[in-house]
Amino acid sequence: MWFFVLKRAASTLPVMLVVALVVFLMLRLTPGDPAVVIAGDQATAEQIARIRATLGLDLPLHVQFLTWMGQILKGDLGVSIFSNLPVTTLIGQRLEPTLVLTATTIVFSVLVAVPLGVLAAWKAGGWVDRLVMVFSVVGFSFPVFVLGYLLIYKFSLDLKWLPTQGYRSPFTDFQGFLRTITLPTITLGAIYVALVTRITRASVLEVLGEDYIRTARAKGQNERKVLFRHALKNAAVPIATVIGIGVALLIGGAVVTETVFNIPGLGRLVVDAILRRDYPVIQGLILVFSFTYILINMLIDVAYTVLDPRIRY
Amino acid sequence: MSAADTVPAPRRTGALAAFVLRRPFAAVAALILIAIVAAAVLAPWLGTVDPRKLNVLPRMRPPSETAWFGSDQFGRDLYTRVVYGARVSLIVGFTVALLSVSIGLFIGLVSGYLRRLDAVVMRIMDGLMSIPGILLAIGLVAVSGASMKTVIIAITIPEIPRVVRLVRAVVLSVREEPYVEAAISVGTRLPLILVRHILPNCIPPLIVQATYVAASAMLTEALLSFLGAGTPPEIPSWGNMMAEGRIFFPIAPWIVLIPGCALALTILSVNVLGDGLRDRLDPKIAKRM
Numbered sequence: 001m002w003f004f005v006l007k008r009a010a011s012t013l014p015v016m017l018v019v020a021l022v023v024f025l026m027l028r029l030t031p032g033d034p035a036v037v038i039a040g041d042q043a044t045a046e047q048i049a050r051i052r053a054t055l056g057l058d059l060p061l062h063v064q065f066l067t068w069m070g071q072i073l074k075g076d077l078g079v080s081i082f083s084n085l086p087v088t089t090l091i092g093q094r095l096e097p098t099l100v101l102t103a104t105t106i107v108f109s110v111l112v113a114v115p116l117g118v119l120a121a122w123k124a125g126g127w128v129d130r131l132v133m134v135f136s137v138v139g140f141s142f143p144v145f146v147l148g149y150l151l152i153y154k155f156s157l158d159l160k161w162l163p164t165q166g167y168r169s170p171f172t173d174f175q176g177f178l179r180t181i182t183l184p185t186i187t188l189g190a191i192y193v194a195l196v197t198r199i200t201r202a203s204v205l206e207v208l209g210e211d212y213i214r215t216a217r218a219k220g221q222n223e224r225k226v227l228f229r230h231a232l233k234n235a236a237v238p239i240a241t242v243i244g245i246g247v248a249l250l251i252g253g254a255v256v257t258e259t260v261f262n263i264p265g266l267g268r269l270v271v272d273a274i275l276r277r278d279y280p281v282i283q284g285l286i287l288v289f290s291f292t293y294i295l296i297n298m299l300i301d302v303a304y305t306v307l308d309p310r311i312r313y
Numbered sequence: 314m315s316a317a318d319t320v321p322a323p324r325r326t327g328a329l330a331a332f333v334l335r336r337p338f339a340a341v342a343a344l345i346l347i348a349i350v351a352a353a354v355l356a357p358w359l360g361t362v363d364p365r366k367l368n369v370l371p372r373m374r375p376p377s378e379t380a381w382f383g384s385d386q387f388g389r390d391l392y393t394r395v396v397y398g399a400r401v402s403l404i405v406g407f408t409v410a411l412l413s414v415s416i417g418l419f420i421g422l423v424s425g426y427l428r429r430l431d432a433v434v435m436r437i438m439d440g441l442m443s444i445p446g447i448l449l450a451i452g453l454v455a456v457s458g459a460s461m462k463t464v465i466i467a468i469t470i471p472e473i474p475r476v477v478r479l480v481r482a483v484v485l486s487v488r489e490e491p492y493v494e495a496a497i498s499v500g501t502r503l504p505l506i507l508v509r510h511i512l513p514n515c516i517p518p519l520i521v522q523a524t525y526v527a528a529s530a531m532l533t534e535a536l537l538s539f540l541g542a543g544t545p546p547e548i549p550s551w552g553n554m555m556a557e558g559r560i561f562f563p564i565a566p567w568i569v570l571i572p573g574c575a576l577a578l579t580i581l582s583v584n585v586l587g588d589g590l591r592d593r594l595d596p597k598i599a600k601r602m
Contacts, residue, residue, distance in 0.1 A: 018440025022450070028457045137588065141581040144531055145539055146573035153566050164563060252447035256536055270448070274455060274542045282455050290444045290602065 019290045020072065023283055024065055027123035051081060077284035082276040087284035090269060095133055097167050098265035099155035101257070102250055104185045108241065109192040117200025118227055132197055139194030144253045148187040156182060167263035188257045192246050199242040237304055244300040251289050264266050308310050321347060332593065339589020342582040347577055353399035362393050374569055386561055391568065394549040395575050401550035402531045402579060405465060409530035409562040412469045417476025422507050424477070425484030438474040446471035447536055454542045463545050468533045472526050479522055483515045517594040524587035526582045535576050551576045
């Protein structure tokens with residue numbers, strides 16, 4: 001088994017290299033002088049020269065790439081133009097809210113979506129199923145930020161149940177944390193719930209037609225155990241895959257959700273960096289988010305070999 | 314541009330009636346889209362005023378009988394701006410769908426057929442797909458400055474790999490078919506094989522994919538504008554309206570909610586229409602979803 005794990009881990013390297021190359025070339029291949037673009041309209045020649053020097057834009061392309069890769073491998077993502085702090089430091093400061101929000105969203109979504117999908121598959125064609133399908137189409141199309149504002153409008157401004165914005169750390173103020181995290185979690189989770197429900201329904205539906213399900217029912221196994229022990233367990237692989245793929249949606253969604261709810265996480269760091277034209281920060285965050293996504297999907301693939309002994313790479 | 318472009322031309326009126334009866338949701342979605350397209354095209358004649366006209370007195374007025382959607386923080390008529398905003402979304406959605414489908418079709422056809430090229434191209438596509446689309450677009454806009462053109466390019470690039478994968482999958486399954494083998498054996502040249510035998514198989518799934526790309530592009534444009542990395546602020550796009558109204562949300566929520574609902578309705582209609590087309594044009598994929 002370790003061989004497969006190693007092989008899968010090695011397969012992420014070329015993908016990461018391509019990601020790094022794309023991120024690197026993005027700035028260099030854009031028409032016009034990137035230093036001028038980054039510096040902005042009111043920049044002096046001095047500022048432009050400083051940016052060119054800090055980003056190493058005056059060196060030959062392959063030298064730039066190799067030095068840049070070397071720095072990344074050492075864990076150096078560059079220095080923010082705006083605050084002069086290392087990008088890794090900035091990321092460290094903003095990591096907690098984003099990690100917490102993503103974690104609550106994944107837990108919430110899986111707890112809602114998997115039972116819902118199983119239920120829809122069990123009574124396929126029934127009213128629960130139809131409702132679930134309509135919800136999954138709507139949930140998939142509804143823009144994250146629009147949903148966020150609708151929730152704030154209803155639950156914060158109208159009913160005044162929850163605060164409109166902000167973030168409290170679960171480690172210092174747990175009650176405040178629960179109150180502030182609820183709406184962002186539902187907002188960010190909607191699209192994810194839609195996705196996971198749809199896949200759970202489809203893969204459980206497929207498994208329910210198998211012989212061993214008939215056998216289980218024939219021997220008088222109760223229906224709940226048939227659904228959750230026999231069917232769901234065998235339908236787990238596509239569900240786990242989509243949970244991994246959905247992380248990409250979560251990353252994009254987190255940037256927006258944090259802006260709507262004013263949560264000081266990595267998403268806000270991106271938005272602040274856009275407004276300040278702080279390119280090294282944007283670049284560093286794209287790399288961190290992409291690598292996280294690649295690693296999560298690798299871990300899920302590896303988890304299959306543990307979950308499902310039939311799978312071998 | 315119109316929704317009619319993406320609807321399969323009915324051979325008889327009977328085919329259209331059958332589509333409406335069998336897929337009522339898709340038919341309603343198509344109607345809503347036609348209405349939105351009509352509103353965008355006819356914007357100047359729909360009781361609108363100048364979308365950029367500032368007005369000092371009636372700022373942040375809630376929706377009323379005279380001003381249907383109220384006014385924003387600068388006293389601009391929100392109804393006018395929402396109607397004009399449809400233009401931005403539709404242009405972005407249509408252009409990105411057209412661009413990414415044509416570029417993706419070309420790359421997919423060529424790389425699906427030339428094995429040596431395939432490995433390299435697919436690794437690049439894997440890499441591009443690993444970067445969350447919205448972040449890739451943010452990065453591209455950040456380096457090239459905000460303009461309508463850069464926004465469209467920045468949204469197109471993350472959409473291309475999905476099209477390439479789809480086309481490549483079709484090519485790989487079709488190239489082993491007997492009629493392709495026959496064409497090769499009588500000495501048909503590669504470009505002709507691709508165009509005459511492989512391309513027609515790609516069209517139905519691509520039409521479906523194009524609708525999804527259009528929906529996703531409209532969403533990304535709005536997100537980029539909302540985050541301040543999108544369409545230049547002077548252009549009335551739904552994302553820009555929401556971004557500007559954001560800080561006034563507690564006192565004037567309609568400035569954010571109305572363009573937001575317009576966006577949600579448009580995207581939902583395009584996606585539902587896409588689902589309807591998928592069931593009709595691509596039953597194999599429909600079964601698996």
